[in-house]
Amino acid sequence: MRKASRLFEIIQILRLAAHPITALEISKKLEVSERSIYRDIAALQGMRVPIEGERGIGYILRPGFHLPPLMFTPEETEAIVLGMALTKRTADRELREASARVLDKIAAALPAPLKEAIVSRALYAWGRVAEPPEAIDFSMIRRAIRDEEKLEIDYVSEKGEATTRQIRPIAVIYYAETTVIVGWCELRDGIRNFRADRVSACRATGTHFRREGDLLRKLWVAGWDRSGQSIRST
Incomplete structure (x- = not known):
């Protein structure tokens, strides 16, 4: 040990x-x-x-002593470090910046011997950093998911079909090559996956779908195939 x-x-x-x-x-x-x-x-x-x-x-x-809330084991700290390294490779600028702040906060809270996993820089996530799409702000997407607010997007399908969709966003999937927004599409009347690099515009609607997010995520997960991949796309 x-x-x-x-x-x-x-x-x-x-x-x-x-x-x-x-x-x-x-x-x-x-x-x-x-x-x-x-x-x-x-x-x-x-x-x-x-x-x-x-x-x-x-x-x-001595009675009254409590471990700080961020008292992790070395293995848990290493898991966080690797997770933050992977986050830095996504196209989400705000999350990339937040990952650095997370590590700073953890380092400040841990006793010196437990900081080793953070300061040693022994764990890396390799590969290219995803390029952020020009027409979409991921912070808006994540905020809409948290607030259960509908979004309106201008979208171009794989076949080149241009449509305007109103969606209920429920999840974001970060792949190495692209980022996918998962939501209930009111045009298609079902859950669909939208590649972020095919969204030409994204607008908040001010209309909400309160208390539906968890139910829609359960429906989405139920539609996965055995490999764990979503079987519905657009």
């Missing part, structure tokens, strides 16, 4: 202990040497984690 993981686990063990617990007991739980636990406890005390006690008697965590 890496040191960062041990520090996290020691805090958890002390939080759950009903009485003072010795370094030997902790070492057996974590399968490391007793000397390593002494060093780890000293490191935690140096980070102002309120651990009290001494060798041979046992250690307790």
Whole structure:
């Protein structure tokens, strides 16, 4: 077990202990040497984690101490780092900028040993960065999904057919080559997928479809084929 993981686990063990617990007991739980636990406890005390006690008697965590809301294990932190790296490759400018802020906030909240996954830059998402479409603002799409607001789009199908659609947007799918907006199309009377690079204009309507979003997403998922791909497109 890496040191960062041990520090996290020691805090958890002390939080759950009903009485003072010795370094030997902790070492057996974590399968490391007793000397390593002494060093780890000293490191935690140096980070102002309120651990009290001494060798041979046992250690307790002072009542009232709570882990920060963003206390992740190293593996969880690495998952977030990779997720943010993948986000930076999408065509959504606002989410790309937000991903950098997320990592800054996490780094500021974590104790020094747990920042390793963020500052080491050991995890990368490779491949080209998707180009954002000129005629669409993804922040508007995501906001419309959250607010359950209908959108009006000018759309050109794969066959070159130009139409104006009013849709109830329910999801966004980010692929390496393009981004797809999923919504209930009132023209086709069903759920359809719209490639963002085929949308020539997008307008908010001010009309809402309150409390329908979750139901439409369930309908959409029910229409997937066995490979997990949506079988309805436009």
